[in-house]
Amino acid sequence: MPSDQKRVRIELTSEQRAIVKEQTGIDLPAVDLTIEELESRVAPLSLNFANVHFNP
Amino acid sequence: MSVSARHYGADANELVRSGDDLRRRGDLVNAETLLRQAALLAEAGSADRDLANALNVLGMLCKELARHDEASALYQRALAVLEGSSTRKDDDIAALYHNLGGIEHARGDFAAAEPLARRGLAIRRSLGDEDAVAADLVALAAILDGQQKFDEAERIYHEALTVLDRSPEQNAGDIAVVLNNLGAQYVARGRPADALLLLTRAERLKRRCLPERHPDVAVTLNNLAEAHRREGHLAAAEQLYRQAIGIFETTLGAEHPKTKACRRNLSPLEHSTMSTSNESQGQQATVRIQLTAEQKSVVKTAIDRDADAIELTVEELESRIAPTGVTPADPGFFRLAGNHNETFLKSDS
Numbered sequence: 001m002p003s004d005q006k007r008v009r010i011e012l013t014s015e016q017r018a019i020v021k022e023q024t025g026i027d028l029p030a031v032d033l034t035i036e037e038l039e040s041r042v043a044p045l046s047l048n049f050a051n052v053h054f055n056p
Numbered sequence: 057m058s059v060s061a062r063h064y065g066a067d068a069n070e071l072v073r074s075g076d077d078l079r080r081r082g083d084l085v086n087a088e089t090l091l092r093q094a095a096l097l098a099e100a101g102s103a104d105r106d107l108a109n110a111l112n113v114l115g116m117l118c119k120e121l122a123r124h125d126e127a128s129a130l131y132q133r134a135l136a137v138l139e140g141s142s143t144r145k146d147d148d149i150a151a152l153y154h155n156l157g158g159i160e161h162a163r164g165d166f167a168a169a170e171p172l173a174r175r176g177l178a179i180r181r182s183l184g185d186e187d188a189v190a191a192d193l194v195a196l197a198a199i200l201d202g203q204q205k206f207d208e209a210e211r212i213y214h215e216a217l218t219v220l221d222r223s224p225e226q227n228a229g230d231i232a233v234v235l236n237n238l239g240a241q242y243v244a245r246g247r248p249a250d251a252l253l254l255l256t257r258a259e260r261l262k263r264r265c266l267p268e269r270h271p272d273v274a275v276t277l278n279n280l281a282e283a284h285r286r287e288g289h290l291a292a293a294e295q296l297y298r299q300a301i302g303i304f305e306t307t308l309g310a311e312h313p314k315t316k317a318c319r320r321n322l323s324p325l326e327h328s329t330m331s332t333s334n335e336s337q338g339q340q341a342t343v344r345i346q347l348t349a350e351q352k353s354v355v356k357t358a359i360d361r362d363a364d365a366i367e368l369t370v371e372e373l374e375s376r377i378a379p380t381g382v383t384p385a386d387p388g389f390f391r392l393a394g395n396h397n398e399t400f401l402k403s404d405s
Contacts (some may be wrong), residue, residue: 008358010351010366015204023246023343024370031345031368035358042320042355042363 006035068098068106076113079120082270082307087117104141108134108148115155119162120271122313128159147188150179154192157199164352164362166202173199187227190219194234201241204346213238232261232276240279244346244365248286255280271314274303278318286342290325297322313362342367 009032012020020028033041075090091114098110115130135152138144153176160169177192193216200209213234220227220234239254258276266273281296297318304315346365347355355363 006358008354010347010354012345013204013348016345019204019245020343020345031366033366038355038366039359039361041366041368042359042361 008033008035008038068094068101068110071097072110072113075117079113079117081267082272084117084120084307088114088121091117103143104137105143105145105148108137108141108152111137112152112155119155119159121308122162124159124163128156131156131159146179147183147185150176150183150188150192152176153179154195157195161195161199161202164202164347164364165349166199167349169199170196170203186219187223187230190216190227191230193219194230194237198237201237201244202346203348204244206241206245209241210238213241228261229265232258232265235261236276236279239276239283243279243283243286244344246286246343248283251283252280252287255283269303269306271304271307274300274307274318275314277303278314278321282321285325286344294322294325297325317362317364342369 009030011030012028017028020026071090071094075087075094078084078087078090091110095107095110095114098107101107111130111134115127115134118124118127118130131152135149135156138148138152153172157169157173157176160166160172173192173196177189177196180189180192193212197209197212197216200206200212217231217234220231224231235254235258239251239258242248242251242254255276259273259280262270262273262276277296277300281293281300284290284296285293301315301318301322304312304318308315310316344365344367347363352363355361355366
């Protein structure tokens with residue numbers, strides 16, 4: 001991998017750190033990824049959301 | 057009001073009903089045609105509520121089509137119309153705040169969504185309609201989920217379910233949404249077995265309440281696939297993802313964000329299910345980190361993609377931990393600055 005590849009650092013919140021710690025035992029303050037790594041690790045998961053509308 | 061204006065209003069309302077019926081059945085293309093006609097007719101009429109109603113339902117359709125800016129503008133205009141009207145009803149205002157919050161939720165700006173949802177909820181509580189309050193609670197909980205305020209969101213989902221369960225047939229659709237959202241939350245919190253139970257029920261309810269190929273069914277199939285994947289049921293996950301993608305593609309189109317997201321979710325499975333043993337599947341357990349709005353913005357800027365989360369395998373977490381206070385020099389790896397403590401995940405995270 002080229003050494004000059006742009007990197008992205010994501011600082012984790014305390015809640016995120018707690019989740020990672022709970023699941024793995026690892027205390028992780030941040031993740032640091034290359035663009036390519038980030039591309040392959042984003043994982044959208046859609047939640048539903050109810051709309052309400054009028055009752056004319 | 058003139059006779060012609062009244063006719064415009066009546067025709068507009070009829071078109072809104074027909075268009076909304078199509079929208080609910082997942083026929084979004086034909087729904088849009090009718091709803092745009094309805095909005096034009098309502099503009100020509102003189103009843104504020106008819107116009108606000110047409111704008112609101114068109115806004116909901118635009119949201120489903122991921123046209124968030126347009127949807128937001130329609131809701132805001134409807135709100136302005138009603139707020140300046142002598143015929144305003146508070147439950148309409150509450151609905152518009154609910155829907156405005158929904159747009160920010162869909163955009164991933166949960167901090168912006170929360171006050172809108174809370175405002176709608178406060179209005180609704182003052183009106184005493186418990187089922188409507190429950191629907192607003194579910195919406196608020198989803199926004200809290202987005203901010204990873206999981207405990208508060210979970211409590212609110214259960215509060216809403218208590219109300220909705222009093223009329224299970226009438227509220228089946230809303231109950232399915234709660235089960236879907238709570239199941240998705242459990243996936244995010246690393247509880248896929250609990251998630252599977254809820255998402256399976258959500259799928260069953262949605263299939264009963266909605267047309268077979270409705271995008272909301274596909275949303276739950278996607279979440280169910282994710283729960284299976286996290287449990288290591290890779291073949292089941294792949295099959296569910298493919299079902300969801302098929303529905304999304306036919307109802308929302310190949311380029312809709314949900315279609316693309318679901319396809320990306322499937323992508324790693326297409327490779328991993330080819331010849332993996334159970335043992336090697338276990339090595340692929342992943343940790344899912346739900347992103348905050350700020351983190352999503354960082355990701356969007358970096359790779360021009362909308363993302364709810366990033367996932368790292370436990371193996372990656374293990375092997376790439378940097379000692380505290382030391383910046384790793386090797387740029388070929390992503391850096392995890394922190395301490396590896398004791399326990400390691402057993403099966404699925």
